[in-house]
Amino acid sequence: xxxxxxxxxxxxxxxxxxxxxxxxxxxxxxxxxxxxxxxxxxxxxxxxxxxxxxxxxxxxxxxxxxxxxxxxxxxxxxxxxxxxxxxxxxxxxxxxxxxxxxxxxxxxxxxxxxxxxxxxxxxxxxxxxxxxxxxxxxxxxxxxxxxxxxxxxxxxx
Amino acid sequence: xxxxxxxxxxxxxxxxxxxxxxxxxxxxxxxxxxxxxxxxxxxxxxxxxxxxxxxxxxxxxxxxxxxxxxxxxxxxxxxxxxxxxxxxxxxxxxxxxxxxxxxxxxxxxxxxxxxxxxxxxxxxxxxxxxxxxxxxxxxxxxxxxxxxxxxxxxxxxxx
Numbered sequence: 546x547x548x549x550x551x552x553x554x555x556x557x558x559x560x561x562x563x564x565x566x567x568x569x570x571x572x573x574x575x576x577x578x579x580x581x582x583x584x585x586x587x588x589x590x591x592x593x594x595x596x597x598x599x600x601x602x603x604x605x606x607x608x609x610x611x612x613x614x615x616x617x618x619x620x621x622x623x624x625x626x627x628x629x630x631x632x633x634x635x636x637x638x639x640x641x642x643x644x645x646x647x648x649x650x651x652x653x654x655x656x657x658x659x660x661x662x663x664x665x666x667x668x669x670x671x672x673x674x675x676x677x678x679x680x681x682x683x684x685x686x687x688x689x690x691x692x693x694x695x696x697x698x699x700x701x702x
Numbered sequence: 703x704x705x706x707x708x709x710x711x712x713x714x715x716x717x718x719x720x721x722x723x724x725x726x727x728x729x730x731x732x733x734x735x736x737x738x739x740x741x742x743x744x745x746x747x748x749x750x751x752x753x754x755x756x757x758x759x760x761x762x763x764x765x766x767x768x769x770x771x772x773x774x775x776x777x778x779x780x781x782x783x784x785x786x787x788x789x790x791x792x793x794x795x796x797x798x799x800x801x802x803x804x805x806x807x808x809x810x811x812x813x814x815x816x817x818x819x820x821x822x823x824x825x826x827x828x829x830x831x832x833x834x835x836x837x838x839x840x841x842x843x844x845x846x847x848x849x850x851x852x853x854x855x856x857x858x859x860x861x
Binding site: 591592593594595596597598641642644655656657659661663683684687690691692693694 | 749750751753754799800816817818820846847848849850851
């Protein structure tokens with residue numbers, strides 16, 4: 546039995562990446578986020594301002610099928626590799642002026658992605674990895690630095 | 703006699719004024735003032751590592767000095783809101799990814815428009831500080847992340 550997979554598409558680009566869930570390394574995170582994707586997620590992605598080559602996606606209320614503070618630290622890092630798909634949660638009022646997701650999915654699309662906030666390194670769970678179309682996705686994502694926000698769709702394969 | 707520069711958003715009309723740190727960063731001020739012999743009109747870019755930083759890549763028509771002769775002056779690793787800094791990177795100095803701008807020489811003219819700027823250990827020369835219109839400029843700069851790069855004009859302010 547293979548790992549579960551998700552599709553990540555930057556809408557309007559024709560580029561869809563396939564990522565495999567890291568079920569052994571981050572079982573509870575995978576369970577939580579798989580359940581969140583019962584309905585496909587189509588929402589805004591923003592380019593990071595502190596985290597380098599990272600796309601940041603706030604998980605909307607409509608898809609919060611789990612208690613975000615109940616997901617343990619699993620397979621965490623502060624230095625993601627290109628293609629890493631991550632999860633991190635901060636309590637809503639914890640950090641002053643946070644411009645990263647408070648309840649968020651992040652995608653490291655290139656090198657020099659760093660998980661951090663203004664109050665320091667922010668260990669984030671690596672729960673999936675892009676295994677198909679990584680380069681094309683990375684290049685398309687890189688256009689968001691100058692181009693601004695895009696709609697992204699993440700759904701179960 | 704203090705000298706001032708103006709930062710103007712062509713998109714929104716937001717306008718800020720900065721005073722040059724003539725005493726603290728004389729050579730950098732002289733260099734930047736010369737570079738602004740003609741107004742600098744270019745895209746404002748939202749930083750991807752520093753946080754609330756509005757950066758400009760000084761275009762060729764404003765590159766009017768030898769940047770290697772500008773010493774580090776009034777430098778810090780912890781710039782505060784309103785600080786304006788200049789840093790030069792020679793061609794090939796920083797790693798290039800995705801055919802981004804860093805393959806050529808980079809004349810990085812940037813403004814810290816809000817709190818929590820993280821330079822990650824880099825040291826930059828602060829040669830000016832915004833004395834008017836910071837909130838207005840910050841509100842405008844915050845939109846770049848959502849809407850993409852937008853045009854600004856940075857120019858000398860006549861007395």
